[in-house]
Amino acid sequence: MRACVCLTYLWTILLSFSLMAENNFWATPTFAVGEASEGVISVEQVYHYQLFEPKKGYEKVRLVQRKYSSMASAEEAFISRMSAIASLDYQWWLDTWEIDSKHLALEYFASKGLNQSYWLDTWKKQFVGRKITFKQKIVLPQHIIIVYNVAGANGKPGPIDLPVVFSQQQQQWLVSLDLRREPLLRYSPWVNGEDRKVIVYE
Protein backbone atom coordinates (compact mmCIF):
# COMPACT_ATOMS: atom_id res chain seq x y z
CA MET A 1 0.00 0.00 0.00
CA ARG A 2 2.78 2.35 1.05
CA ALA A 3 4.71 1.46 -2.12
CA CYS A 4 1.62 2.25 -4.18
CA VAL A 5 1.25 5.70 -2.54
CA CYS A 6 4.95 6.36 -3.08
CA LEU A 7 4.69 5.43 -6.73
CA THR A 8 1.61 7.62 -7.22
CA TYR A 9 3.43 10.49 -5.52
CA LEU A 10 6.50 9.97 -7.69
CA TRP A 11 4.32 9.81 -10.79
CA THR A 12 2.58 13.07 -9.84
CA ILE A 13 5.94 14.79 -9.35
CA LEU A 14 7.25 13.51 -12.67
CA LEU A 15 4.06 14.52 -14.49
CA SER A 16 4.01 18.03 -13.04
CA PHE A 17 7.74 18.38 -13.77
CA SER A 18 7.24 17.36 -17.39
CA LEU A 19 4.32 19.80 -17.75
CA MET A 20 6.45 22.55 -16.24
CA ALA A 21 9.30 21.70 -18.57
CA GLU A 22 6.92 21.75 -21.51
CA ASN A 23 5.80 25.28 -20.72
CA ASN A 24 9.19 26.50 -19.60
CA PHE A 25 9.85 28.69 -22.61
CA TRP A 26 12.72 31.14 -22.66
CA ALA A 27 10.31 34.04 -23.26
CA THR A 28 6.67 34.31 -22.30
CA PRO A 29 3.71 36.47 -23.31
CA THR A 30 2.37 39.03 -20.85
CA PHE A 31 -1.27 38.87 -22.00
CA ALA A 32 -3.59 35.84 -21.80
CA VAL A 33 -2.81 33.06 -24.28
CA GLY A 34 -4.00 29.53 -24.99
CA GLU A 35 -1.97 26.32 -25.06
CA ALA A 36 1.30 26.24 -26.99
CA SER A 37 1.42 24.28 -30.22
CA GLU A 38 4.42 23.33 -32.33
CA GLY A 39 4.75 24.20 -35.99
CA VAL A 40 7.32 24.09 -38.71
CA ILE A 41 7.94 26.22 -41.76
CA SER A 42 10.07 24.76 -44.53
CA VAL A 43 11.98 26.49 -47.27
CA GLU A 44 13.66 24.75 -50.18
CA GLN A 45 16.19 26.56 -52.30
CA VAL A 46 17.90 25.16 -55.38
CA TYR A 47 21.26 26.62 -56.41
CA HIS A 48 22.92 26.08 -59.77
CA TYR A 49 26.62 26.40 -60.42
CA GLN A 50 29.18 25.37 -63.03
CA LEU A 51 32.08 23.36 -61.64
CA PHE A 52 35.60 23.34 -63.07
CA GLU A 53 38.55 21.31 -61.80
CA PRO A 54 42.16 20.88 -62.97
CA LYS A 55 42.85 17.64 -64.86
CA LYS A 56 44.74 15.93 -62.05
CA GLY A 57 42.64 17.47 -59.26
CA TYR A 58 45.06 20.29 -58.48
CA GLU A 59 47.45 22.59 -60.27
CA LYS A 60 50.34 24.61 -58.91
CA VAL A 61 49.82 28.36 -58.91
CA ARG A 62 52.72 30.08 -60.66
CA LEU A 63 53.29 33.37 -58.91
CA VAL A 64 54.11 36.50 -60.93
CA GLN A 65 55.73 39.87 -60.45
CA ARG A 66 53.31 42.76 -60.25
CA LYS A 67 54.41 44.18 -63.61
CA TYR A 68 53.37 40.91 -65.30
CA SER A 69 50.15 40.49 -63.36
CA SER A 70 46.63 40.82 -64.69
CA MET A 71 43.11 41.00 -63.33
CA ALA A 72 41.45 40.21 -66.65
CA SER A 73 40.18 36.78 -65.55
CA ALA A 74 39.34 35.32 -62.15
CA GLU A 75 42.30 32.90 -62.44
CA GLU A 76 44.72 35.73 -63.20
CA ALA A 77 43.23 37.86 -60.43
CA PHE A 78 43.73 34.96 -58.05
CA ILE A 79 47.37 34.60 -59.14
CA SER A 80 47.81 38.35 -58.51
CA ARG A 81 46.25 38.04 -55.08
CA MET A 82 48.48 35.13 -54.07
CA SER A 83 51.56 36.81 -55.58
CA ALA A 84 50.83 39.97 -53.57
CA ILE A 85 50.58 37.90 -50.40
CA ALA A 86 53.65 35.76 -51.10
CA SER A 87 55.73 38.84 -51.94
CA LEU A 88 54.44 40.65 -48.82
CA ASP A 89 53.16 43.52 -50.96
CA TYR A 90 50.36 44.96 -48.78
CA GLN A 91 49.41 47.71 -51.23
CA TRP A 92 49.10 45.23 -54.09
CA TRP A 93 46.93 43.02 -51.89
CA LEU A 94 44.70 46.04 -51.13
CA ASP A 95 44.41 46.71 -54.85
CA THR A 96 43.01 43.22 -55.51
CA TRP A 97 39.87 44.06 -53.47
CA GLU A 98 36.63 45.34 -54.94
CA ILE A 99 36.19 48.79 -53.36
CA ASP A 100 33.04 48.28 -51.22
CA SER A 101 34.26 44.88 -50.05
CA LYS A 102 37.65 46.40 -49.19
CA HIS A 103 36.01 49.02 -46.96
CA LEU A 104 33.88 46.39 -45.30
CA ALA A 105 36.88 44.10 -44.73
CA LEU A 106 39.19 46.86 -43.46
CA GLU A 107 36.48 48.08 -41.08
CA TYR A 108 36.05 44.57 -39.73
CA PHE A 109 39.82 43.93 -39.50
CA ALA A 110 40.28 47.26 -37.66
CA SER A 111 37.59 46.26 -35.12
CA LYS A 112 39.57 43.06 -34.47
CA GLY A 113 42.97 44.82 -34.36
CA LEU A 114 44.14 43.09 -37.55
CA ASN A 115 46.44 45.75 -39.02
CA GLN A 116 49.06 45.71 -41.79
CA SER A 117 51.79 44.25 -39.59
CA TYR A 118 49.43 41.45 -38.49
CA TRP A 119 48.81 40.49 -42.12
CA LEU A 120 52.47 40.69 -43.13
CA ASP A 121 53.37 38.51 -40.17
CA THR A 122 50.61 35.99 -41.01
CA TRP A 123 51.61 35.85 -44.68
CA LYS A 124 55.28 35.38 -43.74
CA LYS A 125 54.37 32.43 -41.53
CA GLN A 126 51.67 30.82 -43.63
CA PHE A 127 52.24 31.71 -47.28
CA VAL A 128 55.80 32.72 -48.14
CA GLY A 129 57.66 29.82 -49.77
CA ARG A 130 54.62 27.52 -49.57
CA LYS A 131 53.17 25.68 -52.53
CA ILE A 132 49.76 27.09 -53.48
CA THR A 133 47.47 25.00 -55.66
CA PHE A 134 44.30 25.62 -57.61
CA LYS A 135 41.64 23.08 -56.59
CA GLN A 136 38.32 24.19 -58.06
CA LYS A 137 36.60 27.00 -59.90
CA ILE A 138 32.90 27.62 -59.33
CA VAL A 139 31.12 29.84 -61.79
CA LEU A 140 27.94 31.59 -60.61
CA PRO A 141 25.87 34.14 -62.56
CA GLN A 142 27.63 37.15 -61.01
CA HIS A 143 30.65 35.66 -59.27
CA ILE A 144 33.52 33.20 -59.64
CA ILE A 145 34.88 31.31 -56.66
CA ILE A 146 38.44 29.96 -56.75
CA VAL A 147 39.12 27.20 -54.24
CA TYR A 148 42.78 26.79 -53.35
CA ASN A 149 45.11 25.00 -50.97
CA VAL A 150 48.27 26.20 -49.26
CA ALA A 151 50.77 23.47 -48.39
CA GLY A 152 52.19 23.13 -44.91
CA ALA A 153 55.84 23.82 -44.09
CA ASN A 154 56.56 20.13 -44.84
CA GLY A 155 55.25 20.54 -48.40
CA LYS A 156 52.19 18.38 -47.83
CA PRO A 157 48.75 19.77 -48.78
CA GLY A 158 47.17 21.93 -46.09
CA PRO A 159 44.24 20.48 -44.09
CA ILE A 160 41.57 22.68 -45.66
CA ASP A 161 40.81 24.15 -49.06
CA LEU A 162 39.89 27.82 -48.98
CA PRO A 163 37.58 29.86 -51.25
CA VAL A 164 38.10 33.36 -52.65
CA VAL A 165 35.17 35.08 -54.31
CA PHE A 166 35.64 37.37 -57.29
CA SER A 167 33.23 39.73 -58.99
CA GLN A 168 33.77 41.61 -62.23
CA GLN A 169 34.00 45.39 -62.21
CA GLN A 170 34.92 47.26 -65.39
CA GLN A 171 36.67 44.28 -67.02
CA GLN A 172 38.59 43.45 -63.85
CA TRP A 173 37.98 40.55 -61.53
CA LEU A 174 38.27 41.73 -57.92
CA VAL A 175 37.96 40.05 -54.53
CA SER A 176 34.44 40.40 -53.24
CA LEU A 177 32.59 39.83 -49.97
CA ASP A 178 29.19 39.81 -51.72
CA LEU A 179 28.55 36.15 -50.89
CA ARG A 180 29.50 36.34 -47.21
CA ARG A 181 25.93 35.62 -46.10
CA GLU A 182 25.04 33.23 -48.92
CA PRO A 183 24.21 29.69 -47.78
CA LEU A 184 25.83 28.32 -50.95
CA LEU A 185 29.25 29.60 -49.87
CA ARG A 186 28.63 28.62 -46.24
CA TYR A 187 27.93 25.00 -47.20
CA SER A 188 30.37 24.89 -50.18
CA PRO A 189 28.73 21.73 -51.59
CA TRP A 190 31.49 21.36 -54.23
CA VAL A 191 33.99 20.36 -51.53
CA ASN A 192 32.30 17.00 -50.87
CA GLY A 193 30.12 16.81 -53.96
CA GLU A 194 26.99 17.30 -51.85
CA ASP A 195 23.80 17.87 -53.80
CA ARG A 196 21.31 18.19 -50.94
CA LYS A 197 21.35 19.30 -47.34
CA VAL A 198 18.53 19.30 -44.82
CA ILE A 199 18.80 21.49 -41.74
CA VAL A 200 16.38 21.63 -38.84
CA TYR A 201 16.39 24.78 -36.73
CA GLU A 202 14.93 23.95 -33.33
Add this chain to the structure above:
Amino acid sequence: MNKRLLKSMQYCCCVLLALPMLVGAVATRFQDQGERTFTLVEHHKYQRMQYQDVVLSQFDTKMRDVNEGADRQLVQFLSALRKDDFDWWLTSWNQATLQDWQSKAALKKARRVYNFWRATFTKQSVAQLKDFILMGQYVLIGVQIDSEYHLLPFELENGRWRIDQAYMNAVFFQKLKERLTKEQLKVAQAG
Protein backbone atom coordinates in the same frame (compact mmCIF):
# COMPACT_ATOMS: atom_id res chain seq x y z
CA MET B 1 65.06 39.33 -99.87
CA ASN B 2 62.53 36.66 -100.78
CA LYS B 3 64.17 34.30 -98.30
CA ARG B 4 63.90 36.90 -95.54
CA LEU B 5 60.25 37.51 -96.43
CA LEU B 6 59.59 33.79 -96.41
CA LYS B 7 61.26 33.40 -92.99
CA SER B 8 59.31 36.25 -91.46
CA MET B 9 56.09 34.81 -92.90
CA GLN B 10 56.95 31.43 -91.42
CA TYR B 11 57.61 33.13 -88.07
CA CYS B 12 54.28 34.94 -88.23
CA CYS B 13 52.51 31.69 -89.00
CA CYS B 14 54.18 29.98 -86.06
CA VAL B 15 53.11 32.79 -83.71
CA LEU B 16 49.59 32.71 -85.10
CA LEU B 17 49.42 28.95 -84.70
CA ALA B 18 50.82 29.11 -81.17
CA LEU B 19 48.53 31.94 -80.08
CA PRO B 20 45.43 29.84 -79.48
CA MET B 21 47.59 27.43 -77.47
CA LEU B 22 48.98 30.29 -75.35
CA VAL B 23 45.50 31.69 -74.74
CA GLY B 24 44.26 28.16 -74.21
CA ALA B 25 46.87 27.61 -71.50
CA VAL B 26 44.97 30.03 -69.26
CA ALA B 27 41.53 29.00 -70.44
CA THR B 28 42.08 25.26 -69.98
CA ARG B 29 43.66 25.41 -66.54
CA PHE B 30 40.32 24.07 -65.34
CA GLN B 31 38.24 21.43 -67.05
CA ASP B 32 34.49 21.84 -67.18
CA GLN B 33 32.81 19.31 -64.90
CA GLY B 34 29.34 20.41 -65.92
CA GLU B 35 26.46 22.14 -64.21
CA ARG B 36 25.68 21.10 -60.66
CA THR B 37 22.74 21.78 -58.41
CA PHE B 38 22.57 22.01 -54.67
CA THR B 39 19.27 21.85 -52.82
CA LEU B 40 19.10 23.34 -49.38
CA VAL B 41 16.07 22.42 -47.27
CA GLU B 42 15.63 24.35 -44.06
CA HIS B 43 12.99 23.44 -41.49
CA HIS B 44 12.31 26.16 -38.95
CA LYS B 45 10.48 24.85 -35.90
CA TYR B 46 8.42 27.20 -33.77
CA GLN B 47 6.18 27.27 -30.70
CA ARG B 48 2.98 29.22 -31.09
CA MET B 49 0.61 30.56 -28.47
CA GLN B 50 -2.53 32.36 -29.54
CA TYR B 51 -3.72 35.37 -27.58
CA GLN B 52 -7.21 35.11 -26.15
CA ASP B 53 -9.26 38.10 -27.31
CA VAL B 54 -6.64 40.68 -26.40
CA VAL B 55 -7.69 44.01 -27.86
CA LEU B 56 -5.16 46.68 -26.95
CA SER B 57 -6.82 49.56 -25.19
CA GLN B 58 -4.12 51.00 -22.96
CA PHE B 59 -1.21 52.77 -24.56
CA ASP B 60 1.86 54.46 -23.13
CA THR B 61 2.21 58.21 -23.19
CA LYS B 62 6.00 58.36 -23.26
CA MET B 63 9.00 56.14 -23.93
CA ARG B 64 9.91 53.73 -21.15
CA ASP B 65 13.32 52.06 -21.27
CA VAL B 66 12.24 48.69 -19.84
CA ASN B 67 12.18 45.00 -20.64
CA GLU B 68 8.64 43.86 -19.94
CA GLY B 69 8.34 41.37 -22.78
CA ALA B 70 8.16 41.51 -26.56
CA ASP B 71 4.40 42.10 -26.63
CA ARG B 72 4.75 45.08 -24.26
CA GLN B 73 7.40 46.49 -26.60
CA LEU B 74 4.87 46.18 -29.40
CA VAL B 75 2.50 48.28 -27.28
CA GLN B 76 5.25 50.92 -27.05
CA PHE B 77 5.77 50.70 -30.81
CA LEU B 78 2.07 51.40 -31.38
CA SER B 79 1.96 54.03 -28.63
CA ALA B 80 4.73 56.01 -30.35
CA LEU B 81 2.64 55.95 -33.55
CA ARG B 82 -0.42 57.20 -31.66
CA LYS B 83 1.64 60.04 -30.22
CA ASP B 84 3.22 60.66 -33.64
CA ASP B 85 6.64 60.52 -31.98
CA PHE B 86 9.16 59.47 -34.62
CA ASP B 87 12.19 59.33 -32.26
CA TRP B 88 10.31 57.19 -29.76
CA TRP B 89 9.14 54.88 -32.55
CA LEU B 90 12.76 54.46 -33.71
CA THR B 91 13.74 53.04 -30.30
CA SER B 92 11.76 49.86 -31.05
CA TRP B 93 14.13 48.87 -33.88
CA ASN B 94 17.47 47.10 -33.48
CA GLN B 95 20.86 48.66 -34.19
CA ALA B 96 21.38 46.85 -37.52
CA THR B 97 18.09 48.29 -38.82
CA LEU B 98 18.90 51.80 -37.61
CA GLN B 99 22.35 51.60 -39.21
CA ASP B 100 20.80 50.46 -42.47
CA TRP B 101 18.40 53.42 -42.41
CA GLN B 102 21.25 55.77 -41.52
CA SER B 103 23.20 54.58 -44.57
CA LYS B 104 20.11 55.21 -46.69
CA ALA B 105 19.43 58.64 -45.21
CA ALA B 106 19.17 60.15 -48.68
CA LEU B 107 16.30 57.77 -49.45
CA LYS B 108 14.56 58.75 -46.21
CA LYS B 109 13.90 55.07 -45.62
CA ALA B 110 13.20 55.43 -41.89
CA ARG B 111 10.63 58.15 -42.60
CA ARG B 112 9.00 56.10 -45.32
CA VAL B 113 8.65 53.06 -43.06
CA TYR B 114 7.33 55.34 -40.31
CA ASN B 115 4.77 56.85 -42.66
CA PHE B 116 3.61 53.37 -43.67
CA TRP B 117 3.02 52.48 -40.03
CA ARG B 118 1.38 55.84 -39.29
CA ALA B 119 -1.10 55.15 -42.08
CA THR B 120 -1.57 51.56 -40.88
CA PHE B 121 -2.20 52.38 -37.24
CA THR B 122 -4.27 55.53 -36.79
CA LYS B 123 -5.97 56.81 -33.64
CA GLN B 124 -9.19 55.11 -34.78
CA SER B 125 -7.49 51.74 -35.43
CA VAL B 126 -8.27 48.63 -33.44
CA ALA B 127 -5.26 46.45 -32.59
CA GLN B 128 -5.82 42.89 -31.47
CA LEU B 129 -2.93 40.66 -30.39
CA LYS B 130 -3.08 37.31 -32.18
CA ASP B 131 0.11 35.27 -31.93
CA PHE B 132 3.10 34.88 -29.66
CA ILE B 133 5.64 32.73 -31.52
CA LEU B 134 9.04 31.52 -30.37
CA MET B 135 11.39 30.86 -33.25
CA GLY B 136 15.11 30.43 -32.59
CA GLN B 137 16.31 33.52 -30.75
CA TYR B 138 13.30 35.55 -31.86
CA VAL B 139 9.83 36.26 -30.54
CA LEU B 140 7.34 37.00 -33.29
CA ILE B 141 4.22 38.92 -32.35
CA GLY B 142 1.21 38.65 -34.64
CA VAL B 143 -1.18 41.58 -34.40
CA GLN B 144 -4.34 42.32 -36.32
CA ILE B 145 -4.66 46.03 -37.01
CA ASP B 146 -8.18 46.69 -38.33
CA SER B 147 -8.51 44.04 -41.07
CA GLU B 148 -4.80 43.43 -41.68
CA TYR B 149 -2.52 40.89 -40.04
CA HIS B 150 1.03 41.98 -39.18
CA LEU B 151 3.91 39.92 -37.86
CA LEU B 152 6.84 41.58 -36.11
CA PRO B 153 10.07 39.79 -35.10
CA PHE B 154 11.63 40.91 -31.82
CA GLU B 155 15.08 39.99 -30.58
CA LEU B 156 16.81 40.86 -27.33
CA GLU B 157 19.48 43.49 -27.81
CA ASN B 158 21.27 44.70 -24.70
CA GLY B 159 18.37 43.42 -22.62
CA ARG B 160 15.68 45.21 -24.63
CA TRP B 161 13.21 43.84 -27.19
CA ARG B 162 13.93 45.28 -30.61
CA ILE B 163 12.47 44.65 -34.09
CA ASP B 164 14.82 43.30 -36.76
CA GLN B 165 14.05 44.53 -40.28
CA ALA B 166 16.44 42.06 -41.99
CA TYR B 167 14.62 39.10 -40.38
CA MET B 168 11.36 40.31 -41.94
CA ASN B 169 12.94 39.90 -45.39
CA ALA B 170 13.89 36.23 -44.82
CA VAL B 171 11.94 33.77 -46.99
CA PHE B 172 10.84 31.56 -44.07
CA PHE B 173 9.49 34.61 -42.23
CA GLN B 174 7.50 35.73 -45.27
CA LYS B 175 6.12 32.19 -45.67
CA LEU B 176 5.09 32.03 -42.02
CA LYS B 177 3.43 35.44 -42.24
CA GLU B 178 1.55 34.32 -45.34
CA ARG B 179 0.40 31.15 -43.58
CA LEU B 180 -0.84 33.04 -40.51
CA THR B 181 -2.49 35.76 -42.61
CA LYS B 182 -4.44 33.12 -44.56
CA GLU B 183 -5.47 31.46 -41.32
CA GLN B 184 -6.75 34.75 -39.89
CA LEU B 185 -8.65 35.40 -43.09
CA LYS B 186 -10.32 31.98 -42.86
CA VAL B 187 -11.29 32.58 -39.23
CA ALA B 188 -12.71 35.99 -40.15
CA GLN B 189 -14.72 34.50 -43.04
CA ALA B 190 -16.01 31.66 -40.88
CA GLY B 191 -16.95 34.13 -38.15
